[in-house]
Every structure is written in structure tokens, then in C-alpha cells.
Amino acid sequence: MIRNIEELNALRDKTLKTMDIRLDRTQQPGTEGGKIHILVCGVAGCASSGSLKVAEAIEEQIKANGLAEDVKMIKTGCFGLCAEGPVMMICPEHVMYTKVTPKDVNEIFDSHIKGGKVVKRLLAGEKEYEEIRDRLPQIPFFAMQRRIALNNCGIIDPEQIDEYIALDGYQALAKVLTEFEPEDVIDEIKKSGLRGRGGGGFPTGRKWESSAVVKEHTKYVICNADEGDPGAFMDRSILEGDPHSVIEAMIINGYAVGSHQGYIYVRAEYPVAVQRLGVAIRQAEEYGLLGNDILGKGFNFNLEVRLGAGAFVCGEGSALMTSIEGKRGEPRPKPPRSAEKGLWKKPTVLNNVETYANIPQIIRNGADWFANIGTEKSKGTKVFALGGKINNIGLVEVPMGTTLRQIIYDIGGGIPDGGTFKAAQTGGPSGGCLPAEHLDTPIDYDSLTKLGSMMGSGGLIVMDEHTCMVDLARFFLDFTVDESCGKCPPCRIGTKRMHEILVRITEGKGTLEDLDKLEVLARNIKASALCGLGQSAPNPVLSTLKYFRDEYVAHVVDKKCPAGVCVSMVKFIIDNDACKRCGICQKGCPAGCISGDKNTPFAIDQEKCVKCGLCMEKCPFKAILKNA
Amino acid sequence: MTQNCAGCADFQEKSGQLSKIIAKYKDTQGALIPVLHEAQELFGYLPLEVQRQIAQELDIPLAEVYGVVSFYTQFSINPKGKYQINVCMGTACYVKGASEILDKFRTRLSIDVGECTDDQKFSLDACRCIGACGLAPVVTINDEVYGKLTADEVDDILDKYEDR
Numbered sequence: 001m002i003r004n005i006e007e008l009n010a011l012r013d014k015t016l017k018t019m020d021i022r023l024d025r026t027q028q029p030g031t032e033g034g035k036i037h038i039l040v041c042g043v044a045g046c047a048s049s050g051s052l053k054v055a056e057a058i059e060e061q062i063k064a065n066g067l068a069e070d071v072k073m074i075k076t077g078c079f080g081l082c083a084e085g086p087v088m089m090i091c092p093e094h095v096m097y098t099k100v101t102p103k104d105v106n107e108i109f110d111s112h113i114k115g116g117k118v119v120k121r122l123l124a125g126e127k128e129y130e131e132i133r134d135r136l137p138q139i140p141f142f143a144m145q146r147r148i149a150l151n152n153c154g155i156i157d158p159e160q161i162d163e164y165i166a167l168d169g170y171q172a173l174a175k176v177l178t179e180f181e182p183e184d185v186i187d188e189i190k191k192s193g194l195r196g197r198g199g200g201g202f203p204t205g206r207k208w209e210s211s212a213v214v215k216e217h218t219k220y221v222i223c224n225a226d227e228g229d230p231g232a233f234m235d236r237s238i239l240e241g242d243p244h245s246v247i248e249a250m251i252i253n254g255y256a257v258g259s260h261q262g263y264i265y266v267r268a269e270y271p272v273a274v275q276r277l278g279v280a281i282r283q284a285e286e287y288g289l290l291g292n293d294i295l296g297k298g299f300n301f302n303l304e305v306r307l308g309a310g311a312f313v314c315g316e317g318s319a320l321m322t323s324i325e326g327k328r329g330e331p332r333p334k335p336p337r338s339a340e341k342g343l344w345k346k347p348t349v350l351n352n353v354e355t356y357a358n359i360p361q362i363i364r365n366g367a368d369w370f371a372n373i374g375t376e377k378s379k380g381t382k383v384f385a386l387g388g389k390i391n392n393i394g395l396v397e398v399p400m401g402t403t404l405r406q407i408i409y410d411i412g413g414g415i416p417d418g419g420t421f422k423a424a425q426t427g428g429p430s431g432g433c434l435p436a437e438h439l440d441t442p443i444d445y446d447s448l449t450k451l452g453s454m455m456g457s458g459g460l461i462v463m464d465e466h467t468c469m470v471d472l473a474r475f476f477l478d479f480t481v482d483e484s485c486g487k488c489p490p491c492r493i494g495t496k497r498m499h500e501i502l503v504r505i506t507e508g509k510g511t512l513e514d515l516d517k518l519e520v521l522a523r524n525i526k527a528s529a530l531c532g533l534g535q536s537a538p539n540p541v542l543s544t545l546k547y548f549r550d551e552y553v554a555h556v557v558d559k560k561c562p563a564g565v566c567v568s569m570v571k572f573i574i575d576n577d578a579c580k581r582c583g584i585c586q587k588g589c590p591a592g593c594i595s596g597d598k599n600t601p602f603a604i605d606q607e608k609c610v611k612c613g614l615c616m617e618k619c620p621f622k623a624i625l626k627n628a
Numbered sequence: 629m630t631q632n633c634a635g636c637a638d639f640q641e642k643s644g645q646l647s648k649i650i651a652k653y654k655d656t657q658g659a660l661i662p663v664l665h666e667a668q669e670l671f672g673y674l675p676l677e678v679q680r681q682i683a684q685e686l687d688i689p690l691a692e693v694y695g696v697v698s699f700y701t702q703f704s705i706n707p708k709g710k711y712q713i714n715v716c717m718g719t720a721c722y723v724k725g726a727s728e729i730l731d732k733f734r735t736r737l738s739i740d741v742g743e744c745t746d747d748q749k750f751s752l753d754a755c756r757c758i759g760a761c762g763l764a765p766v767v768t769i770n771d772e773v774y775g776k777l778t779a780d781e782v783d784d785i786l787d788k789y790e791d792r
Contacts, residue, residue, distance in 0.1 A: 045762035048773040082762025230718030233759030268665065268702050269758055306658070307665055309700030312756065326658035327692075328699040344657065387720030387761035394762055425719065461719045475722055479756075485699075 002287045004296045005174045008165065015166035021092040022074075022155055023167075027133055028092055034072035036113060037091040041154065042075030043240035043272060044233060045082030045394070050101070054086045057102035061109045071113060077153035077241015081124060081141065083393035089154070094136050097122040140410050146373070147397050148381045149197075149234075149357040153241035158276055161283040164244040170289055172363035176252050177297040185256035186212060189359070191367035193379030198224055198315070198352030199430065199456050200532065201378070201445035207349060210339035212257040214347040219259035221250055222343065222350040224320060225266040225273070228312040229428030230479070232459030234383040235353035237395055239266070239273035242357065243280035247303060249351075249359035251294065254301045257349055262303045265320050268310065277305050312429075312483035316531045317350045318342075319485065330487045331531035352457065354383055374400035378444030386412050388461040389419055401442040404434060408462055419464035423547070427456030429476045429483075430536035432543025433469065452543040454536065468565035469548040470555050474502040476540035484534070491534030494525040498541060506566040510556040519545065564627040567611050571627055574602045578623035585615035585624060642670055643681060650685040659686060660696055664703055673704045709744045709751030711789050714768045718757030721765040725779070729765055730754055732782040750789070 002008050018033025029035035040046075040055045058073045079087045084098035090108075095118055097108065104122060111117045120127045125139040136142060147153075156163040164170070176185055190205030211219060223246055227235040239246065250262045266274050281303050284290040292300045306324050313319045314329040321343040323329035342348025358380060362370045371379050378400040384407060387393055391413030398407060404424055408414065415421055423433040432453035434441070441447050445455050463472070477499040486492045498521050504510045522538030529535045545552060554560045561569040574585075574594075579602055586594045586602070591610045596602030604615070616624040649666045653659035663682055668674055674697055683690040697703045715721075715730045734740060737750050744751040760766050763775025767785075774785060 045760050048760040048763055048766070049775055082760075085762060227759070228756065230722075230757035231720040231761055232757070233761060236759040269755070307662065308702075309661060309665070310702035310756070311700050323661065324658050326660035326696070328695055385761060387764060388723045393720070393764070428719065459719065461723060463723055467723050472723070475719070 002289065002295065005178065008170060008174055008295065011162060012165050012168065012171075015162045019156075019163060019166055030092065035070045036072070038071065038073045038113075039076045039089045039091065039154065040073060041077070041079050041085065041087045043077050043158075044237055046078070046085035046087055047272065049085040051086030051088075053102050054088065054100050054105060057105040061105055061113075065109060065114065067113070074157045075159075076155060077158055078150070078237040078395055079154040080145070080150070080395045080397075081392065082395065083391075084124065087124070093118075093132055095132060096124040096136055098124045141392050141396075141413065144402070144406060144411050145397050146381050146399050148361055148370075148373075149238060149245075149354050149383050150241070150395065150397050151361065152245065153237060156242065158241050158243055159279050161244060161280065161287060164242070168364060169244055169360070170248055172360035173248050173251055173289070174295055175363055176255055177295055177299055182212060182256045182258060185252060185363070188363065188367045189256075192362045192370040193367075193374075193377075194355065194358055194362060194370065195378060195445060196352055197354035197358075197382065197455075197457065199427075199454070201455055204351060204355055207339070207351070208253065208256050210337070211259075211347045211349045214340055216347050218261075218346045219257055220343045220346055220348040221253045221257065221259045221262040222320070222324070222348060223250055223262065223264040223353060223356055224315065224317070224350055225264055225270075225353045226308045226315045226320060227267060227270075227353070227457060228315040228483075229430075229457050229459045231387045231425075231461045232385045232428060232457045234385050234395055234458050236270050236273055238353050238357050238383075239270070240276050243273075243276050244284065245360055246353055246356045247280055247284055247290070249356035250303060251290070251299075251301045252359055252363065253349060253351065253356070255299055257347075259347075259349070260300050260302065262301065263306050263324055263343070264303065265306050265308060265314070265324060268307045274305060274307065281305065311485070312479070313485040313531070313533055316533050319531065320350065321348060328485070330485045331533075333530060354458070375442060375444045377446055382443070382455065382458055384458045384460045386460050386462070388425075389415050389464040389467070390462040391416050400444045403440050403442050405439040407443070407460065408439070412462070415462065415464050419466070421462065422465050422467060423463045423469065425453075425461040425463065425472070425540075426459065427454040427536075427539070428459050429479050430454060430533060430539055431456045431459075432539045433463075433472070433547060434543075435547040452539065452546055454539070466563055466565070468506075468561050468563035469544040469551050470502065470561070471506055471563075471565045473541045473544045474499065474506055477502055477537075480533075480537040484537075488528075488530035488534060490525045490529040491531075491537060494521055494529075495534075495537050497521060498525075498538065502541070505552065505555050506561075506568070508555065508559045508566070508569045510552075512553070512556055514556065515545065515549075515552055561627065569627075570611050570613075571606060572604050572609060572611065572613070572616060573625050574604060575623045575625055576601050578621050580621050580623070582620070584618050584620065588614050588618045590614065639677070643677075645670055646678065646681055647685060650682060654686075660688065660693065661700075664693075664697060668703060673707045675705065706742075707744060707748065709749050711750050711769050713750055713752045714755045714758070715753070716756075716758050716760070716764070716766040716768075717754045718761065718764075720757070720761035724764045726765040728779045729767060729777055729782060732779040733767075733786075736782060736786060750786075 021030040062071050086100050087098050089096045111119050129135040186209050194204045195201040308314050311329045314323045316331050319329040319331040338348045374380050381397050381399050383397045396411050423435050425433050448455050480495045481499045484491045501514050522542050525538050526535050591608050593605040593608035653663050679693045683693045741754045767774045
């Protein structure tokens with residue numbers, strides 16, 4: 001139990017001594033709490049690629065070598081290099097190893113832990129270095145990042161509240177409860193320029209204010225952790241790697257608007273996040289940081305986790321609230337706004353996970369500190385989930401205003417297998433695609449909106465020449481049609497019609513007229529759908545039509561899919577110059593449509609061909625071409 | 629299926645457990661969804677009998693319970709297979725060829741998405757992003773995660789489970 005700020009500070013100072021080797025790069029072995037710390041990413045991508053087995057192997061090695069006194073293993077949150085998982089770091093030297101298997105652990109112990117010799121082949125990035133201590137910050141992937149929301153991820157054990165407290169955790173809450181009136185908190189957040197990280201980018205301070213001014217006894221604070229954009233996993237990583245930052249921010253939010261009850265609405269698809277949050281809330285309650293008379297300052301706040309059940313629309317504020325009420329998660333018309341009548345018709349503030357993760361540091365370091373980072377209208381940093389055809393798939397956090405080129409090429413390491421960049425998709429099913437001509441645009445809320453996309457929650461999917469933009473638009477409409485809640489006709493019927501047209505085009509049955517129809521429909525849905533999701537559902541179509549109209553035209557006029565994705569338009573042709581007439585393709589063809597023998601050239605009967613592509617896969621001479 | 633089940637002792641016992649779950653949430657505002665989550669965990673799916681019991685004991689109309697069950701994709705009114713295959717169809721997986729993998733599962737198991745094989749061994753679902761985009765394309769079978777998959781590997785993976 002922490003009864004007051006003095007006790008909080010005492011606990012901070014005491015715990016910090018046991019983990020300071022993880023923070024600075026002094027290279028000095030730790031004095032208290034073990035000489036060496038092995039940090040293993042235990043969340044999301046790394047856990048899926050087997051980091052928990054690596055962790056077990058480390059525990060075994062510690063035991064087998066009798067190193068329990070000196071070596072401590074900590075399961076942390078995300079380091080960001082998800083494609084290289086499992087990732088681990090050894091402190092005090094801050095040596096990062098990637099793609100570690102349980103087998104490698106032996107070598108790491110024999111060579112590094114016991115012998116002090118780095119295992120070069122497992123090093124992250126380039127294997128050569130001059131000074132091991134300077135190495136990590138020089139790796140481009142890390143050099144250009146600035147971590148605020150992900151500050152503690154990869155450093156602390158998310159299941160130990162003490163470690164969060166050691167890194168100034170709950171100090172922002174202490175500051176707010178002693179030095180700030182509720183309206184001062186709102187002023188500070190307003191001054192910082194923080195905008196919602198979940199999609200629309202509404203100014204957070206103003207959001208809080210509009211709920212604070214409503215005079216009602218019962219109010220609610222909600223954290224939207226229903227991260228539904230496919231390809232976005234930053235909220236998952238924050239919840240799994242640093243859950244207390246969100247909890248602390250929600251208590252501050254409660255104090256600022258006069259609410260004593262919060263809810264965190266999490267996707268049920270994130271079981272680890274749900275479990276971590278449960279642990280974190282229990283620890284905060286045991287310490288009295290949640291509950292009554294927090295830090296002896298007379299403020300009460302309670303927090304409850306609610307699970308989603310797999311409905312994308314529940315990421316929309318009013319739909320999320322109806323879902324917490326135990327109903328079908330359908331949005332409702334506004335006004336009244338949620339700030340006046342939200343959950344159970346009470347004033348409600350709803351913020352996204354990443355937005356909350358910024359709050360404690362804004363309070364601790366001051367609004368000016370935060371407002372100095374980023375662009376004129378978009379302050380601070382943004383976490384992006386890099387995915388698709390890019391080398392360094394993972395989580396990156398960069399100041400607003402970083403260009404797409406810097407993110408994709410400098411941090412992301414460019415396109416794999418010598419591919420060419422074709423487009424980047426931001427904002428998920430509500431966003432759009434940015435073509436190569438906009439690679440140098442500084443990314444912030446307004447620049448993305450201007451280009452016909454949106455920030456969304458921060459998914460950034462990179463595509464190369466093998467992605468068909470028409471097919472991608474169809475993919476997103478597939479998603480929207482499937483996830484439309486069905487309440488309003490523009491979304492329910494309109495997206496369905498758009499989808500039908502797109503299917504027609506990808507099957508080679510489209511006409512030029514269809515393209516106009518798509519645009520008209522898209523505009524109408526944007527203008528008339530009930531909620532933000534419906535209004536933004538046509539974006540993927542509109543932006544691909546805007547930047548890749550040629551590809552649509554190729555589909556409807558030439559009946560060709562330039563990327564070779566749309567099956568009905570793909571043609572397999574045998575290149576007779578390269579063909580050695582071995583007959584392997586013929587034997588493998590399930591449709592029996594390949595003719596030819598030793599004396600006659602081989603040919604594919606296009607009428608009979610089912611376009612399975614098996615012949616191309618099997619040909620040892622690469623003599624079968626797709627879509628030539 | 630449901631009729632057989634309603635009579636058996638197993639169902640009786642689980643029904644008793646369900647009552648306890650419902651009692652636990654009796655005073656919670658918006659209890660229905662948490663109850664459905666726990667009920668599904670208990671029964672594996674949400675047959676009509678279960679929905680009826682929840683409606684009665686929470687004192688809300690059955691239509692409302694069914695309305696919620698049918699709205700959310702996580703809730704299933706059909707039983708799932710012993711091995712639940714989930715092919716991630718998030719954007720990152722999609723651009724890396726998830727649909728080919730899904731097709732492979734479909735043809736190999738001769739079932740469509742949302743269905744279960746006759747021997748109740750495998751059920752196939754396409755899910756939205758599971759947040760493991762670094763491993764795209766990803767498939768999960770129960771708690772096991774298979775990342776960076778190609779369609780060719782599907783047969784080997786399924787063979788592993790066929791033998792179990």
C-alpha cells in the first residue's frame with residue numbers, strides 16, 4: 001500500500017537501484033538486483049515466434065550455471081524489431097540479439113555471459129562494430145526513432161508495477177493530485193497540442209474539456225483498445241509492454257473531468273493484453289493507486305476491463321459504448337455527443353491507448369516539451385506498425401513530420417527481394433494509399449487527410465509491384481461489407497454495391513462506366529453514412545482510383561491485371577526459347593491443358609487452364625511466364 | 629446435436645456452472661457480453677439452450693441475447709473443431725499471400741470458412757489481424773502460431789494434427 005507521495009518516491013528510488021543498468025550505457029555491472037540483466041521480448045510478434053521458449057532456456061541456463069545471484073532475466077515489452085523475433089538484449093552493454101532460438105541460448109551463456117565475448121552472428125543489424133556500446137544507437141532502425149508512447153516498452157517488466165514506478169511511474173498522477181486543479185490538467189493537455197491517436201485526430205484537451213464542463217455526478221472515462229485496423233498492433237504492444245502508463249493516464253483523465261469510473265474496452269483477440277491489464281489493475285489496486293483516497297489526496301477512481309467480441313465497428317466511440325452496455329455494438333446518431341450523453345447516457349470521455357500512453361509524460365515534462373516535438377498542427381510522435389513488403393517489419397515511433405521515405409527506407413530498411421515501392425497504405429479500411437510521388441511528404445494528420453488518406457491508428461502497409469491496387473480496394477471493401485453493422489443503408493447497401501462492382505472489375509467484366517459509378521457511390525456514402533466508419537469506408541477505393549486509375553483502366557479496357565494478381569485475367573504462357581521440352585509441367589497440370597512433346601513445342605490451352613500456377617512453380621527452366 | 633446434449637449429464641453439470649457465472653455478473657451493468665464470453669469458454673460454443681438459459685437467468689428477452697450473439701463474430705452458434713484453424717486475413721498478411729493459404733486449407737479439408745469437418749477435428753476461420761504482422765502470413769491452430777507460412781507448408785502442418 002502506498003499511502004502518500006513520500007512512500008511512492010521511496011519505492012521509486014529503491015527499485016531504480018536494482019534496474020539502473022538497463023537505463024544508461026555506462027557498461028558497469030549492476031550493484032543491486034544482479035550484475036547482468038537479460039531482457040527478452042515477451043509480447044506480440046516475439047511471443048508468436050517462440051520467445052517464451054527462449055526465456056525458459058535462459059532460466060534453465062541461469063540455474064544450471066548457478067548464476068541466480070548475478071544474472072536476472074526479465075520478460076519485457078516490444079523492442080520494435082518484430083520480424084527479427086525473438087529479440088533479446090543483454091545489459092549493461094545493451095547488446096541486442098535477434099532471431100534467437102532456445103539452442104542459441106547455450107552459446108550466449110558460454111560466450112557472452114560467462115566469457116564476455118559477444119556472439120556476433122546473432123547481433124541485430126550489421127555484425128561488425130568498433131565499440132559495442134555505440135552500436136545500437138547507430139543502427140538506422142533505432143537512430144531515427146523517438147520513443148514517448150513506447151518509452152518503457154522493452155525496458156520494464158510489464159507485470160511488475162515497481163519497475164514502472166522506478167521509471168517515474170505514477171509521478172504524473174502525484175503531480176496532478178498535489179499541484180493541479182482539474183482545469184489546470186485540461187489546460188496543460190490543450191497546451192501540449194496532443195491529438196487523438198486512434199483515428200480522427202481530435203484535440204485531446206478539448207475532448208476532455210467538453211466532458212468536464214457538463215455538470216453531472218456520474219461520468220465515465222473509457223480507453224478504446226479495440227484496435228481493429230488490420231495491420232495495426234501498436235495498442236496491443238503498449239498494453240502488453242507498459243499497461244500502467246495507460247492506467248495512470250486514465251486516473252488523471254478521471255481527475256480532470258470529474259469521473260470516478262473507467263473502462264478499458266479491449267479486443268478479445270488480444271488475450272495477453274487482457275491478462276496483463278488484469279495483473280496491472282490488481283497491482284494498482286493493492287498499492288491503493290486505484291480505489292479510494294488515492295495517494296491520500298481524497299480522489300477515488302476504479303477501473304474495469306471489458307472485452308470486445310470481434311466487431312470492427314466497436315472501434316467507433318458510440319458503438320463501443322453500446323457494446324459495453326451489453327448490446328449489439330451499433331453507432332448512434334449525434335448529437336447528443338458522448339461528452340454529454342455517452343455510456344449509460346452519462347457524460348463520457350473516450351481516448352485511444354496510444355493517446356493515453358502520452359499523457360503521463362506530458363504532465364511530467366510539461367506541455368511545452370511535448371509541443372516542441374512534431375509539426376505545427378500535429379504535436380509529439382506517432383507509433384507506426386510497419387508491415388507488408390518491407391524489410392524491418394515492426395513497431396516504430398517517430399516525430400510527426402517524418403517523411404514516408406525516411407520511415408520506409410531509413411528505418412524500415414526498404415523493400416525486400418529487390419522489389420520496387422508502389423504504395424503505402426495508411427489508416428486501414430478507413431484510409432488510403434499513397435503512391436511513390438508522395439514519399440517525401442512529411443507525415444502528420446493534415447497532410448495525410450489532404451492526400452486522401454488518414455492517420456488512422458497507425459498501420460502502415462507497404463506494397464510493391466506485386467500488389468494489385470484494384471484487388472486491394474476489393475479486399476478492403478470485403479472487410480467493410482463484412483463488418484458493416486447494418487444500421488444505416490448507405491453503409492449496408494452502398495458498400496455492398498461498391499464491392500460488387502469491384503468484384504466485377506477484378507473478374508475482367510468491368511466497364512469504364514463502372515469507374516464513374518464507383519465514384520458517385522463513394523461520394524454518396526461519404527456524405528450520408530451514420531458513423532465515421534461508414535463515412536470513411538469508400539476511402540480505399542477513392543484513393544486508389546485517384547492514384548492508380550491506369551490500373552483500373554487496364555482491368556476494364558485491356559482486361560489485364562498488370563500486377564498479375566486477379567486470377568481470371570492472368571495468362572500463363574510458355575516461352576519456347578527457354579523451354580527444354582522436359583514435360584514436367586505437363587505431368588503436373590491438374591487440368592491437362594498443356595500440349596506438346598519432344599518434337600512439338602509445348603503450349604497451354606487458355607480455355608481449359610484453371611490458372612493454378614502449378615506449371616510455373618514446377619518448371620525448372622523458368623520457361624512459363626505469367627501475364628506476358 | 630443440441631438435443632443429445634441437453635439430455636446428457638455433461639450438459640447438466642455445465643448448466644449448473646453457467647448459473648454460477650450468471651449469478652456472478654448479476655449486479656454488473658452490461659453483463660450480457662461478459663457472460664456470453666464465459667459461457668462460450670465453458671461450452672465451446674453457444675447453442676440455443678445456453679442462450680435460453682442466459683436469457684432467463686439474466687431476465688432479458690431471448691431475441692436480445694440472440695441479437696448480440698449473432699452480431700459479434702467471436703460468438704459461435706456452431707460447435708468448433710478440436711483444432712481450430714484461424715487464417716489471419718489482416719492487410720499485412722493479405723499482401724503476403726494469406727488468401728492462397730486459406731484456399732489451401734479449404735481444398736485440403738473440403739470445408740469452407742466458418743465450417744467444421746465431419747469428424748469434428750478441424751474448423752476453419754478467417755480472422756482479422758491478430759497483431760503478429762512481423763510474421764505475416766500467420767495461421768493459428770488453437771494456441772500454436774505458424775508464421776511466415778507458404779501454401780506448400782499447409783499439408784505438412786495438417787499432417788501433424790491428423791496423426792494426433
